Amino acid sequence: MTHPAENDKLTTAAQPPEAPKHKQAITSVDVVLLTLVDRRLYTVVVDRDRPPFEGMPTLPGGYVHTETDPDSRAAARRTLEKKTGIKAPYLEQLYTFSGPDRDPRGWSFSVAYYALVNKDTVALRMNAGARLVPVDEVGELGFDHNEILDFALKRLQDKSSYSALPCYLLPKEFTLTELQETYELVMKERLEKSSFRRKLEDMGFLEVLEGQFRTGKHRPAQLYRIRPDKSLTLFDRTV
Amino acid sequence: MTHPAENDKLTTAAQPPEAPKHKQAITSVDVVLLTLVDRRLYTVVVDRDRPPFEGMPTLPGGYVHTETDPDSRAAARRTLEKKTGIKAPYLEQLYTFSGPDRDPRGWSFSVAYYALVNKDTVALRMNAGARLVPVDEVGELGFDHNEILDFALKRLQDKSSYSALPCYLLPKEFTLTELQETYELVMKERLEKSSFRRKLEDMGFLEVLEGQFRTGKHRPAQLYRIRPDKSLTLFDRTV
DNA sequence: GTAATAGTGTCTCTCAGACAGTATGTC
DNA sequence: GACATACTGTCTGAGAGACACTATTAC
Numbered sequence: 379m380t381h382p383a384e385n386d387k388l389t390t391a392a393q394p395p396e397a398p399k400h401k402q403a404i405t406s407v408d409v410v411l412l413t414l415v416d417r418r419l420y421t422v423v424v425d426r427d428r429p430p431f432e433g434m435p436t437l438p439g440g441y442v443h444t445e446t447d448p449d450s451r452a453a454a455r456r457t458l459e460k461k462t463g464i465k466a467p468y469l470e471q472l473y474t475f476s477g478p479d480r481d482p483r484g485w486s487f488s489v490a491y492y493a494l495v496n497k498d499t500v501a502l503r504m505n506a507g508a509r510l511v512p513v514d515e516v517g518e519l520g521f522d523h524n525e526i527l528d529f530a531l532k533r534l535q536d537k538s539s540y541s542a543l544p545c546y547l548l549p550k551e552f553t554l555t556e557l558q559e560t561y562e563l564v565m566k567e568r569l570e571k572s573s574f575r576r577k578l579e580d581m582g583f584l585e586v587l588e589g590q591f592r593t594g595k596h597r598p599a600q601l602y603r604i605r606p607d608k609s610l611t612l613f614d615r616t617v
Numbered sequence: 618m619t620h621p622a623e624n625d626k627l628t629t630a631a632q633p634p635e636a637p638k639h640k641q642a643i644t645s646v647d648v649v650l651l652t653l654v655d656r657r658l659y660t661v662v663v664d665r666d667r668p669p670f671e672g673m674p675t676l677p678g679g680y681v682h683t684e685t686d687p688d689s690r691a692a693a694r695r696t697l698e699k700k701t702g703i704k705a706p707y708l709e710q711l712y713t714f715s716g717p718d719r720d721p722r723g724w725s726f727s728v729a730y731y732a733l734v735n736k737d738t739v740a741l742r743m744n745a746g747a748r749l750v751p752v753d754e755v756g757e758l759g760f761d762h763n764e765i766l767d768f769a770l771k772r773l774q775d776k777s778s779y780s781a782l783p784c785y786l787l788p789k790e791f792t793l794t795e796l797q798e799t800y801e802l803v804m805k806e807r808l809e810k811s812s813f814r815r816k817l818e819d820m821g822f823l824e825v826l827e828g829q830f831r832t833g834k835h836r837p838a839q840l841y842r843i844r845p846d847k848s849l850t851l852f853d854r855t856v
Numbered sequence: 857g858t859a860a861t862a863g864t865g866t867c868t869c870t871c872a873g874a875c876a877g878t879a880t881g882t883c
Numbered sequence: 884g885a886c887a888t889a890c891t892g893t894c895t896g897a898g899a900g901a902c903a904c905t906a907t908t909a910c
Contacts, residue, residue, distance in 0.1 A: 401683045403644045405726055442715075444640045444724035450715040474713040474728045476681075476689040485683035487644055487726060489713045555889075572891075573872050580871095596888035597880040616872090794862075811864075812899050819898095835861035836907035854898090 403476070404486035407454045408439030408523065410472065410530035411462065411493045413500050413510070414547040414560060420510040421527060422500070423519065424461055427507065430482045431520030437527065438462065438508065439488065454491040463503035467493040468546040472530055480522045488521075492530040494546035538564045539617055542583055542610035553592050553599035554578070561617060569617075577617060583608035642715070643725035646693045647678030647762065649711065649769035650701065650732045652739050652749070653786040656798060659749040660766060661739070662758065663700055666746065669721045670759030676766065677701065677747065678727065693730040702742035706732040707785040711769055719761045727760075731769040733785035777803045778856055781822055781849035792831050792838035793817070800856060808856075816856060822847035 411422040423435035438461040440453070447453040451469065459465055472490040480486055500510065513531060518524065538544050544560040558574050578584055585605045591598035604610065650661040662674035677700040679692070686692040690708065698704055711729040719725055739749065752770060757763065777783050783799040797813050817823055824844045830837035843849065 400680050402641050403681055403683055405642045405644055441639050442642055442724070444642055444717065448716060450713060450726070471712065473710060474689060476728070477687060478683065485681070487689065487728070489715070489726070553889085570873055570875095571889095572874085575890080576872085591881095593881075594888075595882045596886080597882095597890080599889055792862085809900055809902095810862095811902085814863080815898085832908075833861075834909045835859080836863080836909095838862055 401485065404481060404484055406439055406441050406486065406488050407450050407457060408437045408488050408490045408526060409454050409458045409493055410437055410490065410527055411458060411464070411467070411495065411500070412513070412530065412534065412547065413495050413497050415497045415510070417559060417563065419513045419563065421513050421516065422462055422508055423511050423516060425507045426520055434518070434520040435516070436520040437523045450489040451491065458493060461505045461508045462500060463505070464493070464495055464499055467495045467499070468543070469493045472526070472533060475522060475526060490526045490529070492533065494543060496547060496549045498549050535565055540613050542613070545604055545610055551587060551590070551601045551603050553601060555599060574617070581613060583610060640724065643720060643723055645678055645680050645725065645727050646689050646696060647676045647727050647729045647765060648693050648697045648732055649676055649729065649766055650697060650703070650706070650734065650739070651752070651769065651773065651786065652734050652736050653799060654736045654749070656802065658752045658802060660752050660755065661701055661747055662750050662755060664746045665759055673757070673759040674750070674755070675759040676762045689728045690730065697732060700744045700747045701739060702744070703732070703734055703738055706734045706738070707782070708732045711765070711772060714761060714765060729765045729768070731772065733782060735786060735788045737788050774804055779852050779854070781852070784843055784849055790826060790829065790840045790842050792840060794838060813856070816854060820852060820854065822849060
C-alpha cells in the first residue's frame with residue numbers, strides 16, 4: 379500500500395504537505411491484445427511517434443488518467459479502445475513490471491493486462507499506427523515489451539489447460555475442430571480428438587446451434603457457441 | 618508501459634522537461650506474510666503510527682525507493698525485512714491494486730506480494746509495532762488491506778492444489794501428517810491419507826531423513842525434508 | 857492389554873489416451 | 884466410386900478415493 383513505513387520519512391507528491399523523500403516512479407499500463415486469424419495468433423503493436431523508442435513498435439499503453447480512471451483496469455480498457463476501437467474484450471491483469479531501466483525516462487511501473495478477442499471484433503477500426511502482427515514475427519519491441527508479450531503468451535498457455543479462455547479468440551460461432559485447433563495452437567500441444575470432445579461435453583459450456591453447419595468439400599461440421607450464462611474462466615478438470 | 622500515447626500529451630514527473638498533464642499516482646508495495654503456528658495460519662500486521670489510518674493495523678508496506686530498489690519485488694523484500702527481520706522468504710507477486718479511493722492521500726497503486734515462511738524464521742526479530750495475528754482474527758485493516766489479505770489466501774488455496782507451496786509454511790523437517798494437515802488447512806478441504814502419500818511419493822520432492830522421527834504417545838513418525846534441488850512451484854498433477 | 861497415531865494394501869470407479877470405425881459431404 | 888473431414892464407440896491403463904488393515908510407540 380501507500381503508507382510510509384515508520385522509519386521511512388517520506389510523503390507522496392500527489393497531495394500537498396511535505397516534499398517526497400523518494401523520487402516518484404512513472405506509472406502506466408500496457409495491453410497485450412491477442413487474437414486469432416487464419417490459425418495464427420496475432421497481437422497489436424503501435425509504432426511510437428516520439429522518444430523514447432521513437433519509430434519502434436510497442437504494445438499499446440499509456441499513462442493512467444488519475445482524474446478519470448477508476449483503476450488500472452479501466453486505464454487499460456480506455457487505452458486499448460483508443461488504439462483499436464475495441465470496447466469490451468476479455469481483459470485480465472497479467473503482471474506488474476518495474477525497475478529503473480525499463481523506461482529511459484526513469485524508474486517506472488507498468489501494470490500489464492492481456493486481452494483476448496476474436497478477429498471480427500478487432501477488424502473494425504484500428505487507429506493509425508496500430509497494426510496486427512503474428513506473435514512469432516513481432517521482432518524487437520520498445521521498452522521491455524517483448525518480455526511482457528512472452529509473459530502473456532505463457533499465461534494464456536498455462537491457463538488454457540484448465541479454462542475456456544481460447545474461446546475468446548474465436549468468432550461467436552465455431553466448430554469443435556476449430557476450437558480444438560485453437561487449444562492446440564495456444565497450448566503448443568496435440569490433443570486427442572475424442573477425449574477433447576468428451577471433456578467439452580462434460581463441462582457443458584457449449585451450445586449446439588441446431589441446423590447450422592460449416593460446409594466444405596467434406597461432411598458439414600456442426601456449429602457451436604458458448605452458452606451465454608457460463609463462465610469460461612475456471613474448470614475443475616483439465617482440458 | 619511508460620510511454621505517452623500518441624494523442625496523449627503528457628510527460629512524466631520523474632525526468633525534467635515538461636510538466637505532467639496527469640497528476641502522478643502514488644506507488645507503493647505491500648506484503649502479505651503468511652506462516653503456520655500451532656496448526657493455524659498467521660499473518661503479520663503493523664500498527665500505523667501516522668495518518669492515514671493512524672493506530673490501525675495494516676499489512677507491512679511502503680514506498681518504492683527509486684534510488685536503490687532494482688524493482689518492486691526488491692522493494693517488497695526490503696520492506697518485509699525492515700518490519701520483521703525476515704531476509705529471504707518465498708515471495709511472489711500477487712496482484713496490483715489501484716484506484717482513487719483506496720488511499721485517502723490520492724490515486725494510488727499498490728503492488729502486492731505474498732510471502733510464505735515457517736515459524737522458526739519469523740520468530741527472530743520483529744520490529745516494534747509488527748505482530749503475528751491469526752488470519753481469521755485480523756479484524757479491520759487500514760486501506761484496502763483486508764481485500765489484499767483475502768486475495769493472498771485465495772491464491773495460496775488455489776495454487777496449493779498443484780504445487781508444494783504449503784511446504785514453505787512448515788519448518789525444514791516435518792512429518793507427512795503435518796504436511797497433510799497444512800494442505801488441508803490451506804486448501805480448506807479434507808484429503809485422503811493414502812492417496813496424498815502416494816502422490817507425494819510419485820512427485821518425488823521429499824527426502825526421508827533416515828533414522829529421524831517425531832515422537833509422542835504413539836508410533837514415531839518419519840521426518841522428511843524437501844529435496845534441496847527440487848522446485849516446489851509447479852506440478853503436472855493435482856495434490 | 858488399550859489408546860493413539862503412523863503407515864500400507866487393495867478394491868473400485870472414473871477418466872484420459874489410443875485408435876479404429878462409421879457418417880456425410882464434394883468431386 | 885475416391886477423398887476429406889466430421890463424429891462415435893470401445894478398449895486399456897493410470898490414478899484417485901474409500902477403507903480396512905497392520906505397525907509401533909506410550910501408558
